[in-house]
Amino acid sequence: MPLLAVTVLGHDRPGIIADVTGVLADLGGNLEDSSMTRLRGHFAMTLVVRTQVPAPVVQAELTPAVPDLVVAVRDLPDEPAPPSTGPCWVLSVHGADRPGIVSTVTHLLASYGGNVTDLTTRLSGELYLLVAEVELPEATDVVDLQRALAGVASGLGVEATLRPAEADVL
Amino acid sequence: MNGLLPDLPVGRVLDVVRAPDPVLAARCTEVDPADPHVVQLAADLLATQRVSPGCVGLAANQVGLGWRVFSVDVTSHPKARTSHGAFVLVNPVLVEASRNERGREGCMSVPDLTGDVKRATRVAVRGMLPGSGEQVLVETDAFEARALQHELDHLDGLVFLDRVAGAHAVFARRVYL
């Protein structure tokens, strides 16, 4: 069965998830991975749905069902997930808000072959916060990367911490 | 037991500094526990903490002073097991930590966010009492252990945001009025 990417964005209210997933369930869609969160009062969902129903039909069913939301449905090539490249690290960056924090920091990570697998930013008053989960190649010189991060962080006037993401094995 | 709290002058309520103030990101320096300014600060930290609802600890740099001093008081907190009441440590050092557990933390200096942070649930912290300079060893667990590690971090220029467990471990703080 083909995969679809469904994105939904709109002013938050109770019932958004129920409305959207209800339509998808009625179409026989199976929800695989999804991410849903509230961003500045807007509710944002990205869903990966496996279904026989073509994307334009899903779009045509969803749009009138949630007229207050922006809906987009696209075909998604069914590719296997890229293999994990190496150990996972957590990067925290915080400081006074200014343009370019995310781009500067992620650019540096990319130059070390780091792959960001998850990233959240929050603007809270004057305080800007970025937390990212990053896979680094096995051979990464982490001390060197930490030094480089400290360099770009001080250029941006922010604090940066890169620590191993410790997984609890219970 | 409350042998940890010496007689202190009357404390003043100070303003709490908020991130991204640089004083929160710098390592604090050792001070003389007998210095009258340090003794006054100890009283001020406790006074400031007392008027702040839900506040279980306060580090000197949270009131703008880069000194290695913090106050802690987890008395009657529902998550506390062992509690040493209200106390202030000068030049504290973590000497033992074990049994990590994840828990959600907030901070007066980061008023609108909370985050999940892994901390030891059993710690021993060595420090000096303000005034006498008497060396004490605080051995504790559960919530008091978490509070001590949170305050020790402040003295090293770290806030809980530096330790959040992952990209989905930061949350907007709920405000109940």
Ligand SMILES: [Zn+2]
């Ligand atoms: Zn704090």
